[in-house]
Amino acid sequence: MIKYAANLTLLFTEWSFEDRFSAARDAGFEAVEFSFPRDMTATEIAENLRRTGLQQVLATVPLRLGSKGLAAQSGKAGDFREDFHLGLEYAVEGGSPLLHVLSGVVEQKNYSVSSGLFVDNMRWAIEEATRHDVKVVIEAINQTSVPGYFIRTLAGAVSWTQRLEGLGLILDLYHAAMERLDPLACLDLLLPQSDHLQIAGYPGRHEPNIGNLNLARVLDLVNSHSYTGWVGCEYQPADGTLKGMRWLDHFR
Structure with a gap:
């Protein structure tokens, strides 16, 4: 049976973030994922999970204002480690087995330098996360949504997971479709090596x-x-959110 997790960053926005946990549970979800919740501590998140009986299946390292991540950013190693430790705290407290690290926007002319920085930062991050039984994961973000994002293609994301031992993959079918790939072909080929799958309609998300x-x-x-x-x-x-849940009621 397929297991669905509600993304609380995009779903149930009619509720306060704290109340989205109960709303997701009441809608029939057993698990949640979300980007970094700026107005709640890790302890408060963990308490909400316990109260609602939900699992957190994906956490995200926090983003600084105007940033799409720091893992491939020059001169930001200290900031990256600080942000990563905070994201890891939320993953550990919430019991999330996966922690998404974003790498940031990089100009093509700086790509080789950024690649070296990315390797160094991710090797450190993977080692830190492994101590807490958390797996670091990445995804490709299409260049229409975030021009210049470091992990530009799904093939690139897969290549990084093969190069860096212990690094996992989020397979996001929306980003694949926006890359003009066949989502079904990507799914059939890559699902066995993916740690997490995300879905949305295309092209409107x-x-x-x-x-x-x-x-x-x-x-x-x-x-x-x-x-x-x-x-x-x-x-x-x-x-x-609730009106749109008819698709899930049908397929579940």
């Missing part, structure tokens, strides 16, 4: 049944691979 994503075939493939991880519902509701 609304509910996964809105647009060109063949949701029924996606879920068939997930089942055929006997995927045991979670499917993160990382989309922007087209017309209210």
